[in-house]
Structure formats: structure tokens, C-alpha cells
Amino acid sequence: MPIEVGIWKVNDEIKKVTFSPIESERKLEDILVKDLSILSDDLLLIGRQVQTDYGKFIDMLAIDEEGNLHIIELKKNRTPREVVAQAVDYASWVQNLSYDRILKIYEENNHGPLEEAFAEKFDNALPEKLNDSHQIMIVSSQLDSETERIINYLSNNFDVPINAVFFRYFEESDQQFITRSWLLDPNIVEEKSSNTKVEGKKEKWNKQDFVVNFEDGKYRNWGDAVRYGFVSAGNGRWYSKTLNQLFAGARIFCMIPKSGYVGIGKVIEAAKPIKDVVFSIDGQEKKITELQLQASNMLHDIDDLEKCEHIVKIEWEKHVRKEEAYWIKGLKANQNSAYKLRSQYTIDKVTEFFGFDQDV
Incomplete structure (x- = not known):
């Protein structure tokens, strides 16, 4: 069943902090782009609105310390079927991205090379093999039962490495709060991502x-x-x-x-x-x-x-x-x-x- 998240202010009296779905959707992408650690501290943003070869745009594409890619798709005003189908379609494109293409995507969306940003973020050199596997994250301000059913079905029956994370934006006087909840255990989804491995994508060697x-x-x-x-x-x-x-x-x-x-x-x-x-x-x-x-x-x-x-x-x-x-x-x-x-x-x-x- 859909997850319900609430915040109560407890001082002299108990008062529930108000939640606005519309305000959450409006602020969500900007918040994540500003600081992706709110979603996960183990991710580096490669690009925002990354164009695929099919003319579609991935909301956000990120990379983890192992060199694996993460498709981050915001639900916005789309139906559950639309957003999940779109994310899976993006995954079919992402899984074939080469080492050089990933470097190019980063450079097109940022200042400087991926190698420097990766080393700064993870204090480690960029792996020789990138995109050995990938994951899909559906990001929303609230969970509906249809989205939950679709994601559980894909994950449990077909080992699709897909998850949903729900952020809620709360405001009380001049204070703002954001909460985060996962539909599935991220560790379980990470294990499933190993099933998405295709032929390794290594940077080409010049034979010299x-x-x-x-x-x-x-x-x-x-x-x-x-x-x-x-x-x-x-x-x-x-x-x-x-x-x-x-x-x-x-x-x-x-x-x-x-x-x-x-x-x-x-x-x-x-x-x-x-x-x-x-x-x-x-x-x-x-x-x-x-x-x-x-x-x-x-x-x-x-x-x-x-x-x-x-x-x-x-x-x-x-x-x-x-x-x-x-x-x-x-x-x-x-x-x-x-x-x-x-x-x-x-x-x-x-x-x-x-x-x-x-x-x-």
C-alpha cells in the first residue's frame, strides 16, 4: 500500500506540518540537482535532461563509485504507466553507452572532465570499465498504489533493478523540510542490477x-x-x-x-x-x-x-x-x-x- 509520511511539530502543543504535493514537484528536481546526496551520497551527477538517441530526455543521469549508471526519472504529472515505461525505455538506451560516450555526456553538461570530478567526489580514479550495470530510480512526491504495483512486479518477477523514492516537502513558518522514503531496500535493488550486465565498456587501449x-x-x-x-x-x-x-x-x-x-x-x-x-x-x-x-x-x-x-x-x-x-x-x-x-x-x-x- 502507498507510503504515508507525516511530520508533527512538538512543542507546547502537537501540530502537524503541512505538505504540498504541487510545491514538492516544483522544487524536487532543483533540490536534487543542487545536492544529489539527498538522494544518495554515493552518486555523482553526470547530466540533467540528457538527450537520448531517440530524441527523449532523461531527467538526471548519475554514476556511482563503481562506475555504474543510475537513471533518475521524476514522475511529475505523468501517469504511473507513462513514467515507468519511459524509464525502462531509457534504461535500454543507457545500457549500451560506451566509455567515451559517458565522458562526452559529462563534458556536455559540466565544466571540466569526468575524471577530475570523479576523483574529487570519490577520492579515487575513474574505473577503467564504466556502465557494467545500471539502476532505475523513480522519484516522486507521493506514492500511488499503481506505481507501487508496477515496480514490485518488475522487481520481483523479472529482477529489473528499479526502485522508487519519495520526497515530501514541508513548510512551517520560515522553515522548510524534506523527507525521503524508499519503496524497496536499495541494497536488494543493487543486487538485482548485476543481472543487467552486458559486455564491459572499457576505455579503448591504444596498443602502445x-x-x-x-x-x-x-x-x-x-x-x-x-x-x-x-x-x-x-x-x-x-x-x-x-x-x-x-x-x-x-x-x-x-x-x-x-x-x-x-x-x-x-x-x-x-x-x-x-x-x-x-x-x-x-x-x-x-x-x-x-x-x-x-x-x-x-x-x-x-x-x-x-x-x-x-x-x-x-x-x-x-x-x-x-x-x-x-x-x-x-x-x-x-x-x-x-x-x-x-x-x-x-x-x-x-x-x-x-x-x-x-x-x-
């Missing part, structure tokens, strides 16, 4: 660029890496195996964790165990055991192929000292020693910092 995490310390030193031209990882296969992705001719964006990006270079030789690597120094070939290293323990476990350092030889194009490392919110980072760099935003920002064209 990688990020390498270079842990500067006793096992490897950034000064050594710059002087002799290499990156490395070791102390276990889990750390070194991702270096095997790096092929001759690939470009790497080298980052020191907790500091930032310190260099861009080209791979000139694929990963090898440290004892098999030979460097050309002033026209002479030398093994790493013959080099003057600042890293105090780079030669650890040299005869153990699982634990020893694995070396990728690099021709550095641009580099800075560790103290000058570049980092801003929204740049791509993860814990792997090497991984494909799919983030065009990161490529643009880091190449701009180092002062040369992206296509170098």
Missing part, C-alpha cells in the same frame, strides 16, 4: 602505452633507472610477471607510488632476469653486477628466478627527479607493477606536464 610502478627504495633506485635506462620489479612472481606485457617499442609512463609520474620512455628490450641483462656503458658491455648502483639490495636473490629483480631496458625520453613527480587527482594508478594505460585523460595530462606531443 603502459604504466610502470617503480618502487624506489633499497631494491631499486630511480637514479639508477635514469642513469642506466631501465625499470624493474622483483621479490616474487606476482610483482615481476606483469613486466612481461612490455614489448620492444611500447611506451611506458613511469610512476613512483605515493609520489607521482616521473618519466616517459620507450621499451628497447623486454623483461629479463637481472643476471641476464647486459648494459652498454661508454661502448662497453657490462652486466648489472659491474655497475655502481645506489640501490643497496638490488642484487637480492640473483639466482632465484622467482624472487630476483626482472629488468626492462628503457630509452628515457623525459624524466624528472622523484621530488618533482607529477600527480593530480584523477590520474590513473593501481597496484600492478605494469598495466595497460587506457586513460586518455592520464596520457594527456602527463604528456602535457613533460612538455611534448602525445604522439611522440
Whole structure:
């Protein structure tokens, strides 16, 4: 049955605060756009009145920290059948939105890139995969029995990730209040959204660029890496195996964790165990055991192929000292020693910092 929400002021006497359905509908969208946390603190607004390819307009489109999309549709003066059918139709369009299209929608509706806004909101980089699933929210000032029946039917019988949230606007003298109620438990709807997953939407990889995490310390030193031209990882296969992705001719964006990006270079030789690597120094070939290293323990476990350092030889194009490392919110980072760099935003920002064209 429809949910009834009321507010009573309790002072010397008990007095019910008045509710206006018309005033609620009028203010609701503006309130949500101003502060979407009233609906959910886990959402970032992508756009308002987002136009679909069919000429229709979604009231609001949002994204959560996992990169999943949320269709927010206000009931306004439409019938229950109209608003639910329209929202489901929008969902059929949203589920196919690509990574690049989502970035474009945000830029068309806001100032600045989605990567920066996402990092500011969630204190985390934008995921490499977006729109793995989606949810539908019907927003209204009051719940009618027909809307309730339709949503319950779709949710319970077909696992459609749909919910209804009801806001009521109350006014007492010069004070204004808003209340919120959900028809269904949002956690249950979130579980159902996993059934909407389609083929993952990842930002396209340019088949050239990688990020390498270079842990500067006793096992490897950034000064050594710059002087002799290499990156490395070791102390276990889990750390070194991702270096095997790096092929001759690939470009790497080298980052020191907790500091930032310190260099861009080209791979000139694929990963090898440290004892098999030979460097050309002033026209002479030398093994790493013959080099003057600042890293105090780079030669650890040299005869153990699982634990020893694995070396990728690099021709550095641009580099800075560790103290000058570049980092801003929204740049791509993860814990792997090497991984494909799919983030065009990161490529643009880091190449701009180092002062040369992206296509170098």
C-alpha cells in the first residue's frame, strides 16, 4: 500500500506540518540537482535532461563509485504507466553507452572532465570499465498504489533493478523540510542490477602505452633507472610477471607510488632476469653486477628466478627527479607493477606536464 509520511511539530502543543504535493514537484528536481546526496551520497551527477538517441530526455543521469549508471526519472504529472515505461525505455538506451560516450555526456553538461570530478567526489580514479550495470530510480512526491504495483512486479518477477523514492516537502513558518522514503531496500535493488550486465565498456587501449610502478627504495633506485635506462620489479612472481606485457617499442609512463609520474620512455628490450641483462656503458658491455648502483639490495636473490629483480631496458625520453613527480587527482594508478594505460585523460595530462606531443 502507498507510503504515508507525516511530520508533527512538538512543542507546547502537537501540530502537524503541512505538505504540498504541487510545491514538492516544483522544487524536487532543483533540490536534487543542487545536492544529489539527498538522494544518495554515493552518486555523482553526470547530466540533467540528457538527450537520448531517440530524441527523449532523461531527467538526471548519475554514476556511482563503481562506475555504474543510475537513471533518475521524476514522475511529475505523468501517469504511473507513462513514467515507468519511459524509464525502462531509457534504461535500454543507457545500457549500451560506451566509455567515451559517458565522458562526452559529462563534458556536455559540466565544466571540466569526468575524471577530475570523479576523483574529487570519490577520492579515487575513474574505473577503467564504466556502465557494467545500471539502476532505475523513480522519484516522486507521493506514492500511488499503481506505481507501487508496477515496480514490485518488475522487481520481483523479472529482477529489473528499479526502485522508487519519495520526497515530501514541508513548510512551517520560515522553515522548510524534506523527507525521503524508499519503496524497496536499495541494497536488494543493487543486487538485482548485476543481472543487467552486458559486455564491459572499457576505455579503448591504444596498443602502445603502459604504466610502470617503480618502487624506489633499497631494491631499486630511480637514479639508477635514469642513469642506466631501465625499470624493474622483483621479490616474487606476482610483482615481476606483469613486466612481461612490455614489448620492444611500447611506451611506458613511469610512476613512483605515493609520489607521482616521473618519466616517459620507450621499451628497447623486454623483461629479463637481472643476471641476464647486459648494459652498454661508454661502448662497453657490462652486466648489472659491474655497475655502481645506489640501490643497496638490488642484487637480492640473483639466482632465484622467482624472487630476483626482472629488468626492462628503457630509452628515457623525459624524466624528472622523484621530488618533482607529477600527480593530480584523477590520474590513473593501481597496484600492478605494469598495466595497460587506457586513460586518455592520464596520457594527456602527463604528456602535457613533460612538455611534448602525445604522439611522440
